[in-house]
Amino acid sequence: MERLPGGRRPRLVSSLGLGRRSWEVTLDDERGRLAWRDPRPPRRAGENCFVPISEIIAVEETEFNKKQRNIGRWHKMAKLHAFTVYYVKKARNHRWRCSDMTFWCVDEPICNQWIQALKELLEMQKSRPKHLLVYINPYGGKRQGKRIYEQKVAPLFSMASISTDVVITEHANHAKDNLFEVNIYKYDGVVCVGGDGMFSEVMHGLIGRMQKDSGIDQNNPKASLVQCNIRIGIIPAGSTDCICYSTVGISDPVTSALHIIVGDCQPLDVSSVHHNNTFLKYSVSLLGYGFYGDILKDSEKKRWMGPMRYDYSGFKTFLSHHYYEGTIAYQPAKHTHGSPRDKESCRTGCYICKKSEKQLAEQHKECGLKHEEGEEEWKVVKGKFLAINAVSMSCACPRSPKGLSPAAHLADGSADLILVRKCSRFDFLRYLVRHTNQDDQFDFPFVDVYRVKCFQFTSKLSEDNESNVMDIVKKRFGQFCRDHPACCCNIVNSTWNCDGETLDSSAIEVRVHCQLMKLFARGIEENCKDEAAYSQSSVEQLL
Numbered sequence: 001m002e003r004l005p006g007g008r009r010p011r012l013v014s015s016l017g018l019g020r021r022s023w024e025v026t027l028d029d030e031r032g033r034l035a036w037r038d039p040r041p042p043r044r045a046g047e048n049c050f051v052p053i054s055e056i057i058a059v060e061e062t063e064f065n066k067k068q069r070n071i072g073r074w075h076k077m078a079k080l081h082a083f084t085v086y087y088v089k090k091a092r093n094h095r096w097r098c099s100d101m102t103f104w105c106v107d108e109p110i111c112n113q114w115i116q117a118l119k120e121l122l123e124m125q126k127s128r129p130k131h132l133l134v135y136i137n138p139y140g141g142k143r144q145g146k147r148i149y150e151q152k153v154a155p156l157f158s159m160a161s162i163s164t165d166v167v168i169t170e171h172a173n174h175a176k177d178n179l180f181e182v183n184i185y186k187y188d189g190v191v192c193v194g195g196d197g198m199f200s201e202v203m204h205g206l207i208g209r210m211q212k213d214s215g216i217d218q219n220n221p222k223a224s225l226v227q228c229n230i231r232i233g234i235i236p237a238g239s240t241d242c243i244c245y246s247t248v249g250i251s252d253p254v255t256s257a258l259h260i261i262v263g264d265c266q267p268l269d270v271s272s273v274h275h276n277n278t279f280l281k282y283s284v285s286l287l288g289y290g291f292y293g294d295i296l297k298d299s300e301k302k303r304w305m306g307p308m309r310y311d312y313s314g315f316k317t318f319l320s321h322h323y324y325e326g327t328i329a330y331q332p333a334k335h336t337h338g339s340p341r342d343k344e345s346c347r348t349g350c351y352i353c354k355k356s357e358k359q360l361a362e363q364h365k366e367c368g369l370k371h372e373e374g375e376e377e378w379k380v381v382k383g384k385f386l387a388i389n390a391v392s393m394s395c396a397c398p399r400s401p402k403g404l405s406p407a408a409h410l411a412d413g414s415a416d417l418i419l420v421r422k423c424s425r426f427d428f429l430r431y432l433v434r435h436t437n438q439d440d441q442f443d444f445p446f447v448d449v450y451r452v453k454c455f456q457f458t459s460k461l462s463e464d465n466e467s468n469v470m471d472i473v474k475k476r477f478g479q480f481c482r483d484h485p486a487c488c489c490n491i492v493n494s495t496w497n498c499d500g501e502t503l504d505s506s507a508i509e510v511r512v513h514c515q516l517m518k519l520f521a522r523g524i525e526e527n528c529k530d531e532a533a534y535s536q537s538s539v540e541q542l543l
């Protein structure tokens with residue numbers, strides 16, 4: 001048996017047929033690769049091809065005649081034995097597809113040896129899920145959730161030998177409530193088929209369940225929450241699908257299903273939102289007051305329009321140009337080195353997020369699960385704002401491929417607080433348009449951005465309300481009519497948009513919990529054509 005670099009022996013080396021030619025095929029378990037090359041000298045660059053074992057989806061014995069291609073005439077005389085390897089093929093724009101290759105030989109024991117060895121190696125991929133709980137929202141987005149799951153996802157899960165318990169939700173909060181009742185510990189993960197709202201439900205169910213089982217009171221804004229190690233997979237079938245897009249790089253059901261199958265793991269920051277020591281919600285994407293809150297409030301009445309509702313309400317809200325007065329107090333995130341103005345974005349294996357992971361592990365070692373709230377300084381900002389956005393991740397989505405804060409990190413324990421002060425409609429439009437092109441959306445005198453670990457917000461109206469409700473409303477309403485005929489400032493509060501759900505209170509207290517949960521994802525991969533992708537495309541040229 002030929003030795004590999006370093007004198008290692010591969011697990012298996014055989015001469016196998018692939019297409020019309022015979023190849024030297026190697027199963028190198030140390031490097032984690034299934035590789036094949038043309039044995040005829042000289043070996044030309046580009047003829048060394050491989051698939052990482054971690055990206056093989058399944059292996060199965062194949063009835064060769066059914067798949068028979070135009071192979072040499074002499075082979076037609078003998079009975080051929082074959083096996084098919086299904087693997088991840090990386091296409092453009094972070095899209096993944098399931099591709100396959102059929103290897104053949106005349107020797108049945110060799111064929112069986114290959115099938116067995118590959119299956120053993122797949123069995124050893126311990127991060128892969130075997131049993132999943134799936135929730136499908138049949139009414140999310142364009143109401144395609146059930147069809148998408150049945151046609152595109154279920155066949156892949158079954159090919160990868162993943163068993164599933166599927167729940168088609170019958171009402172809002174069905175998935176969340178169900179997660180408090182079922183034995184979640186028997187599953188390797190929970191999958192939601194829907195949009196950001198559906199993900200939010202599943203996340204609330206899982207995090208809430210973990211806290212309940214650990215005796216943690218979610219109403220305590222300072223409580224150290226217990227990390228949730230049951231991963232969530234998102235099959236995008238919603239209107240914005242921002243969480244899927246920001247963690248995978250594309251909103252595509254097949255790509256997401258393949259990330260689940262290969263057992264990817266991406267930790268995620270979660271912000272808790274409280275009002276007066278009462279827990280309101282968790283957020284992983286956008287907490288938006290003013291512009292995004294008003295869009296959401298208006299669009300909720302137009303759910304029948306589907307994803308178009310956001311364009312309609314967005315246009316209406318833009319024209320209304322309301323601003324809101326309030327005070328924000330925040331603690332800067334000093335533990336992380338990044339800044340919202342960085343040119344680099346969070347990508348697979350991000351070193352800033354890795355550093356936060358280490359810090360978190362050290363913190364847990366030092367003080368068990370007790371969280372030491374640092375007596376760090378609070379900064380206070382008062383003003384009139386068109387939008388207050390706090391994002392724990394970039395919030396990239398098909399409408400804005402770089403997101404609301406392009407340099408925000410998925411798992412660094414911080415959120416980016418973006419304050420858009422009162423400005424002209426034209427300037428606000430310029431700001432919005434920069435979400436869709438390469439220009440810096442923070443490079444405006446009326447936009448400030450801070451990386452924070454917690455913040456509080458109080459609207460001017462609720463500050464006033466605390467003194468004397470009716471007097472102030474009357475006084476302010478008079479002022480409003482006399483001083484602002486253009487009707488741009490608002491005597492009522494806006495609403496918080498929390499990952500696509502409205503909050504009942506305007507005064508909130510927010511804290512980022514570093515890596516509180518995990519997704520079946522790996523962050524956005526760098527956009528270079530990597531070695532594996534190169535090899536795979538060259539396979540197709542060669543066959």
Ligand SMILES: Nc1ncnc2c1ncn2[C@@H]1O[C@H](COP(=O)(O)OP(=O)(O)OP(=O)(O)O)[C@@H](O)[C@H]1O
Pocket residue numbers: 136137138139140141142168169170171172173174193194195196197198199201237238239240241242307500
């Ligand atoms: N069977 C159901 N009937 C009505 N509402 C449901 C049902 N199942 C789930 N929901 C609710 O529907 C809401 C919206 O769903 P989802 O997030 O899937 O779609 P979307 O709002 O169109 O997309 P996005 O959140 O990406 O904008 C969720 O908050 C969820 O609570």
Ligand SMILES: CCCCCCCCCCCCC/C=C/[C@@H](O)[C@H](CO)NC(C)=O
Pocket residue numbers: 195196197239240241242285286292296310395397399400404432433435436497498499500501
């Ligand atoms: C005139 C051009 C204007 C273009 C403006 C583009 C800006 C788009 C930015 C969208 C960011 C969406 C952030 C995600 C929020 C989700 O949590 C939420 C629920 O799905 N979606 C919305 C729309 O609130």
Ligand SMILES: [Ca+2]
Pocket residue numbers: 269391392393408409410411412413414415
């Ligand atoms: Ca973050």
